[in-house]
Amino acid sequence: MRISRIYHPTSLKIGETVQLSDDAANHVGRVLRQQPGHPLVLFNGDGYDYSAVISESTRKRVTVDIHSAEKNLTESPLKIELLQVISRGDKMDLTIQKAVELGVSSITPIISERCGVKLNAERFAKKIEQWQKIVYSACEQCGRAVVPKVKEIQDIKPALASTFSGLRLNLHPQAPIGIRQLNHSETNIQLLIGPEGGLSDEEIELAREHGFTDILMGPRVLRTETAGLAAISMLQCTLGDMG
The missing domain is CATH 2.40.240.20 (Hypothetical PUA domain-like; domain 1)
Structure with missing residues (x-):
């Protein structure tokens, strides 16, 4: 049964x-x-x-x-906050659903310079409600009993400038190191994922100024809805409870 x-x-x-x-x-x-x-x-x-x-x-x-x-003993030892620039259509829904299954502790939707989603405050509020329902459903499916929170939508600049105690990572196609070269035992992690067109040079530099480390995922360019999920999986395999 x-x-x-x-x-x-x-x-x-x-x-x-x-x-x-x-x-x-x-x-x-x-x-x-x-x-x-x-x-x-x-x-x-x-x-x-x-x-x-x-x-x-x-x-x-x-x-x-x-x-x-x-x-319930399904929670990862890692506390990963996903800072995800909002993607179009159902791509953001998919990212949130799968990120919950992979063990993130919270999701912060981000507006960046090249973000392709333009909504008013009322529609953004409805989006937050919709995304939180996706989180509940994902927890029901994957067996989690701690529910990740979808935080309020933020502009990228204050999001990067916010106080955070832990490891801050930004996926970058020209980064000198990958996740396996981090040599880090930190369990509190912020993971920044840019939009389809990537973060602007100014945003990348601002992230570095606020303590984000550039990391490389590999030789292939990943879509925004793929990049975050791949990075979370690698973090869980390297530092967390997968694999």
Whole structure:
């Protein structure tokens, strides 16, 4: 029997009965058509998985009884913040989804000089909400119980100038070293990924001034939606818990 993992936005306690959110109830009750007695696993971002059983299931309402809690051990020892210049269409959605699966701790969408996405404040707010829902879904799929946060959209200059204690990396096609040559044991990492046209010379120099190290991914030029995911994978293999 397949046991679904469901994100729940509020606190969870053993022995209580909770009503699932409208989105979760629709998925469990209408899409999966799961009935009372079917087991579920809930998580709310506190690092625990909560074993539960459906007690009521209708087209509009699903309640579950929580029976036990267990610490989830899927988190990477690395705390990677992805600074991703916003890409067009569904490329940003894909990047966020896969970055969560690979273990990032947060995502900061960035506006740079060559960013091809131009939206007003209202549409950007809707984008943040949409991207956070993608994070919840990715956590349900990949088994994480700590939920990465999609932070507010920032212009690249204040983002680079912000205080950060850890290793700061910028992918650069002419960098002298790769990830395996870092020789670093730092677990807090900021990873900067530019747009399709790359960061401007001014932005690259500004990143260096604020402590970013240029790193090379290899001889081939990667698209923005590929570059970040490849770099996260290499960091997890070299310094984290993959491979």
